[in-house]
Amino acid sequence: MDKHTPAGAAYTVQRRVAGPHDVRMDGMTDLILRAQGKSVFDIGCNRGMVGFHAPAWRRLPRTRGCDNYEQGILAAREIFADLRAVDSRFEVVDLTGGPEALKPFGAKKYDFVLCLATYHKLKRVMLAEDLSVLMQHFGRITKGYFAWRGTSDKHAENEEEMAALDRDLGAVGLKRIHTSYLSAELGVAAIWGR
Template sequence: MKESEYKLQRRVAGYHDIRMDGMTDLVLRAKGSSVFDIGCNRGLVAFEMANNGATVCHGCDNFEQGIGTARELFADLRAVETRFEVLDLTGGVAAVSRVFGNSRYDIVLCLATYHKLRRIMPAAALSELMVDFGKRTIRYFGWRGTSDKPAENEKEITNLDHDLGLAGLKRIHTSYISEILGVAAIWGRV
């Protein structure tokens, strides 16, 4: 695509400074942690985690320009191991494993991504993918629903309670504090 044809578009709800609203406990636990951001967009949440001491920040998205931005954003942070890859998650566990192997992370984030996958993936494949991400989680799995479809969020939480439970995680926090971004939840290793 020619640069003159590229039109910037809004890709997220809210601004980078409130993306973790209701989940700031994870930001406080970033120091010395490894972080994986599922659907990382332009890498701003991972960058916030790095600014709070995360030593590893990996992420994936099918938005190629966003991945390029994330790579550029992290280029000067030499103390942080980074890897941002274009990845179509509809390829399931096999696609993630091809790119990231069997990597595990202290904190795995799935912010405003699950509902997009749910629209285009068979339920069983999405469940298998979430179980895999749960198994890749060493300490905490953070999720945010969609602000414009709150009824769907409760179903997603129920699905994640099941899928992440199969991976040994239990929901330890649910927050409805953000009127702009909607519900957020954190699962922890039991």
Template sequence: MMQPVGASYKVQRRVAGINNIRLDGMTDLVLRAKGKSVFDIGCNRGMVGYQFAEQGASVVHGCDNYEVGIQTAREVFADLRFVEGRFEVVDLTEGPKALNVFNSPGYDIVLCLATYHKLKRLMEPEELTVLMQFFGRWTRKYFGWRGTSDKPDENEEEIFNLDRDFSGVGLKRIHTSYLSSELGVAAIWARP
């Protein structure tokens, strides 16, 4: 249930880094946003999607289990006239069926930024593979992933798992960036 905003509500920082480095290592995707559709897995308050919208994305959708963040994203995108924005509260531990609410055949760019490690704690490995392969099939052009800076030892394992999962759905890793010491590793897979 959504917590009411009032005297008892305290705004919390929910992301690593600051807005201007949020996509460090992934700016190539932002530069390819014009006219594209984007889906943000674990979109929080929609600020990454907003950066894609600023660069001309025509569709920005996202999901998160954080109701206050989803409401914020909806409010932010309500004023963007040339972008179809849609943000839904979704429990991804329910697997691909949880995404039926979007009724979409796929997106040009799918993002999974500092979310995989959270899903890994909540889902069995086989279930996570099914979910990631669903997202891989949903990806028309590029899938962007970011690990987490507070668990750097897990990042390489996650990249290995995504390479394995995506090879079965036609995506190949084309970029890996270790530039961001504050945010962790970033990687991009593409559909040839």
């Protein structure tokens, strides 16, 4: 127990990701090989660990992330504060507000946009047409690659999500260029390219 945990209180931290962080990009590691000198936006970034764990990502000149999990965003800010070569910004954002919710980030575009195990959560709380508008917005701010990861145990849902993303991202000029079923632990992954 640390000095911040009251005596008699249980120390609990919620696990918020599937699988260990060192395999979050399993099936998409070609992106890491292309990352040096690029910018990234991580949708549903949690604590920012995807961007922190891969050494090449740490040298990204501009790293942005959003999540509705305030404690995670605060942790990401602290972690990235020590990476002096990285211009980072992490914001608490409720994406159900659509593209308007992303105003703190301005009108920037990113070489990589990551949507790892987030789409299915948004699908639960957003109308399909609102989710399409949001994904098309993310497609428009993608200069190079949009990477998505589904859930590990819902194969039919994953295929439906990829079809929806094919439609939404295709409408803004992105085409699916890679699909990987390699990761049994984390599930299917896909990449769309400009």
